[in-house]
Amino acid sequence: MNDDTIVALSSGNLPSGVAVIRISGSACDSISKQMLGGLSEARVAHLKSVKHPSTQEELDRGIVIAFRAPASFTGEHCLELQLHGGRAVVEAVLNAICEFNGVRLAEAGEFSRRAFENGKLDLTEIEGIADLVASETEAQRKQALAQSRGDSRETYEGWRKRLIHMRALIEAELDFSEEEDIPQEISKEGFAQVKALKEEIENHLNDNRAGEIIRDGFKIALMGKPNAGKSSLLNALAKRDVAIVTNEAGTTRDVIDVHLDIDGYAVIVSDTAGLRISDDIVEAEGIKRAQLKGQEADLVIWLKEINDDQPYPDNGFDNVIHVTSKDDALSMQDGLSISVANENGLDSLISEIKKQIRNKLQNLDGVLISRLRYRESLVECGNHLSFVIDNQVSDIELKAETLRHASDCIGRITGKIDVEDLLDVIFSEFCVGK
Numbered sequence: 001m002n003d004d005t006i007v008a009l010s011s012g013n014l015p016s017g018v019a020v021i022r023i024s025g026s027a028c029d030s031i032s033k034q035m036l037g038g039l040s041e042a043r044v045a046h047l048k049s050v051k052h053p054s055t056q057e058e059l060d061r062g063i064v065i066a067f068r069a070p071a072s073f074t075g076e077h078c079l080e081l082q083l084h085g086g087r088a089v090v091e092a093v094l095n096a097i098c099e100f101n102g103v104r105l106a107e108a109g110e111f112s113r114r115a116f117e118n119g120k121l122d123l124t125e126i127e128g129i130a131d132l133v134a135s136e137t138e139a140q141r142k143q144a145l146a147q148s149r150g151d152s153r154e155t156y157e158g159w160r161k162r163l164i165h166m167r168a169l170i171e172a173e174l175d176f177s178e179e180e181d182i183p184q185e186i187s188k189e190g191f192a193q194v195k196a197l198k199e200e201i202e203n204h205l206n207d208n209r210a211g212e213i214i215r216d217g218f219k220i221a222l223m224g225k226p227n228a229g230k231s232s233l234l235n236a237l238a239k240r241d242v243a244i245v246t247n248e249a250g251t252t253r254d255v256i257d258v259h260l261d262i263d264g265y266a267v268i269v270s271d272t273a274g275l276r277i278s279d280d281i282v283e284a285e286g287i288k289r290a291q292l293k294g295q296e297a298d299l300v301i302w303l304k305e306i307n308d309d310q311p312y313p314d315n316g317f318d319n320v321i322h323v324t325s326k327d328d329a330l331s332m333q334d335g336l337s338i339s340v341a342n343e344n345g346l347d348s349l350i351s352e353i354k355k356q357i358r359n360k361l362q363n364l365d366g367v368l369i370s371r372l373r374y375r376e377s378l379v380e381c382g383n384h385l386s387f388v389i390d391n392q393v394s395d396i397e398l399k400a401e402t403l404r405h406a407s408d409c410i411g412r413i414t415g416k417i418d419v420e421d422l423l424d425v426i427f428s429e430f431c432v433g434k
């Protein structure tokens, strides 16, 4: 832990109506004395003249709020200055603050890191805040808000505590091995609890990856032969001219992603190269990438021109819907058909997409797994628990030790144990001022 006081602009791009500068650390007292004329009361908004510490020149006037450790976001003394959001205002105030001894500009995520290190928030709450700041759709906002206020922490910490208790029950057998009956009963209860928790964790994992999809976006790949009209459909869905459309087969090579908000869910639609055998190196690479996109997608929309008589191929993708394209004359096709030229059938296609999203993401209650990091730790935890309840293994000491590994897996999610190696990665995702 370092003693530096950190400062940053925590609000967005300048110029803006209001700019919020945040300061955290022990220098807050001298800053408030020398620049703000002192702040009598914590957590109360004061209208103040913000002055340069040595010249006492007025730099701006604004609302300032002081927080006293540990009752602040970081757990340290903090100041928040709400200034006029002019570039020169912010620069003058930041420069003045950095003149104090031991004060420097904050690194990305450093306020949150201090909040974590001072035990104000656990890692899931901090990652929830990062997601809330990054949220673009209603579903993302709701999920991130729940996580930032501790819903995931409660679930995971609850499990960790139960695991520690179960270990105590099972270890009872080791401690009292000479005595009869009672310890065996206790450890039997321990194993029953392990089995029950293992089922809970399995149910939690069996979630269609809904939490991750809400956070990262529902992925749709537009696929089909060259010239099927994929790029035209992408442009129609995006309502702007994103991808090049020509009547030449093999126009698209790179994957082109468009982010949409459908029904409050983040959706990423990817336009891909038309699939065919090609000797062209660039096109062949595009086709390889197209196939990868299809494999990763939550939904493949396979387009086939109305005058293409060949049957739909079986590409082995998990979830495919077939759509007839260029149906300009509104022929009565079975299933979905569209004409981008005449804007026919697009509403039905979007309704079908909404249905697919709902099937995957709705009707799931409780805490969802929002990150792969959590999922991996939970899977590992579950594997340890399988070992503990395996009747073929009789070594109780080994089982108790394995239970400790299981609770450590959960502890890595919340940051309760041994996460030094993770922190740099986690906090580097944050923006400066967070």
Ligand SMILES: Nc1nc2c(ncn2[C@@H]2O[C@H](COP(=O)(O)OP(=O)(O)OP(=O)(O)O)[C@@H](O)[C@H]2O)c(=O)[nH]1
Pocket (backbone or CB within 6 Å): 224, 225, 226, 227, 228, 229, 230, 231, 232, 233, 244, 245, 246, 247, 248, 249, 250, 251, 252, 253, 272, 273, 274, 275, 325, 326, 327, 328, 338, 339, 340, 341, 342
């Ligand atoms: N008549 C008609 N033409 C269309 C329609 N949609 C696309 N086209 C035309 O079909 C041609 C190919 O369209 P693209 O959108 O580039 O097809 P693509 O599937 O992206 O093709 P590649 O990128 O080469 O794989 C263009 O000339 C489009 O104008 C449609 O609904 N009706």
Ligand SMILES: [Mg+2]
Pocket (backbone or CB within 6 Å): 230, 231, 232, 243, 244, 245, 251, 252, 271, 272, 274
């Ligand atoms: Mg194309």
